Amino acid sequence: MVFKKKEKKVPKGFNSVNEFFDYLYKKEDLIWMGQNTNHLQKVEAIEDALIEASHKRDYCKYPPPEGFPELKQLILEDLGLDENIFDVQITASATESLYLAISTSLYHITNTIASDPGYLIINNFCNRFGNHVKEIPVYNEEHGYKLTPQLIRENIDMETKLIILIDPLNPIGATYTKEEIMEIAEIAKENNIIVLHDITYRDFAREHTLVAQYAPEHTITVYSFSKIFGMAGLRIGAVISTPDLMRPMRASVINDLGTNVLSQEAAIAGLKTKDQWIDEIKQTCFKNQELIKEAVDETPGTFLPVYPSDANMMVIDISQTGLDPVDLAAYLLDEKNIFVREGNYTSKLFGDRYIRVSYSIPTEEIMVFRNEFKDAVETLQKRQNIIPK
Structure with a gap:
């Protein structure tokens, strides 16, 4: 294809x-x-972790395919998510996480709701695996320049399977209140829809709420080390979901010999000092x-x-x-x-x-x-x- x-x-x-x-x-x-x-x-701990792992020649070994357990645990702690409910897969960037989530959530007759403006790479992925993407115009003061619960309700149909929630929104920087997130979670549960919650810019926000806290069985969370951690060139991210949602994603992982060990060591250092x-x-x-x-x-x-x-x-x-x-x-x-x-x-x-x-x-x-x-x-x-x- x-x-x-x-x-x-x-x-x-x-x-x-x-x-x-x-x-x-x-x-x-x-x-x-x-x-x-x-x-x-400019965190020395991140640089030191890279240098130490390099000097130890850790790059000669394959890492665990799901990621270092310590890193997975630190991500859950960073997000305040229960390790008994959620699982983590370390990926070679949030972009890979997005691809895994979308490719295993959509099929040829299902559609996606996304915003315009938004991150068009996500929409490209959705168009590959689903029927089409409803790109909802949000560039207006009336809706606060974001994909509101009202707009989602107005645009879902029987074939809607995925809601793309970039939060805060690239490129505008709008984010969601706790009440809005709770309502979006209810929409997902009522309609058996998955919310793909891209939280790449979460750490720059004044306040931020996770959809996963209110609809764990209907949420896939995408996590990035490129932004607040300053590690864009190291290409490391993660996807977080319940085991049922994780199972098809993990089965679809191409990079099944693990993610760059130096990047993972740097990520651990970043989380420990955050x-x-x-x-x-x-x-x-x-x-x-x-x-x-x-x-x-x-x-x-x-x-x-x-x-x-x-x-x-x-x-x-x-x-x-x-x-x-x-x-x-x-x-x-x-x-x-x-x-x-x-x-x-x-x-x-x-x-x-x-x-x-x-x-x-x-x-x-x-x-x-x-x-x-x-x-x-x-x-x-x-x-x-x-x-x-």
Whole structure:
């Protein structure tokens, strides 16, 4: 079977998307606001764990196929989930977790409810294994820029099998109240639907509630070490569910000789020390948000749909400036050395309205963006003969 996959647009000046990201990866002085990676993480324990495991040449051995038991236990403790109810599979990134969950939950006549904006890679997976994805428009103040229980109830049908709940939501940063999560859990139980709860950005939120606490038999939780732990390049994540839901996922694991041992050792060190450093990272991110808001408030035609964001990224709506987000992103990269992401990466319907900016980077780099943003908008407007509204 050949799966359909939306082709990524090749940025101007590059021969392929891979060439573009290789350019970004090697550009050491780049202000990295275009991918939601965490550049504030400087925990010596994580680095020490990597170095020690490397010196011991642990990479010569295969790890346990489900992941180190210590790591599995630490993840459950981090989430406050009962080890007698939930099981954990360590994966080579949250993306692998998403693939396992979706490929074993859907079949050709079932459909999925997801949001637009959202993380379109998830929707690609759902379209591979299910009948179709209902991409519900949520880019509006009425619904708080998120997939509300009301919207879910209005859009489920007899063939709905999966609800994609990205929480906090990439790219907007909206999250859910406890009451909303409880209602979504009830919807899942009433309709025998699985909630795929992607909590990649959970640790940046002011408050966060797990669907698994209220509908364990109907929830698959996807966990990432890429964001708050600053381990994006180590490619490690996890999927958490009840044994009944885990069984088909584990049977579908391709990487059945285990996940990178160095990554797992680093993850253990990160979890053991998390309470020592997480508050500082969150405080820096909220301070960085304030600086971005200052820049936006000074720039006519732009606004923040959600502020403050409960993720490590936010959306800046530029629709009233007359500019194309692709052009603004290209200008900031080419002329200001600032990498941001145009909206079409996360939305089919609203991608022409906004750019996404990540701010889990040093504050001095955010200050560069804060000082350049208004000028970038005005310069492009002059170049394109756009009269501000």
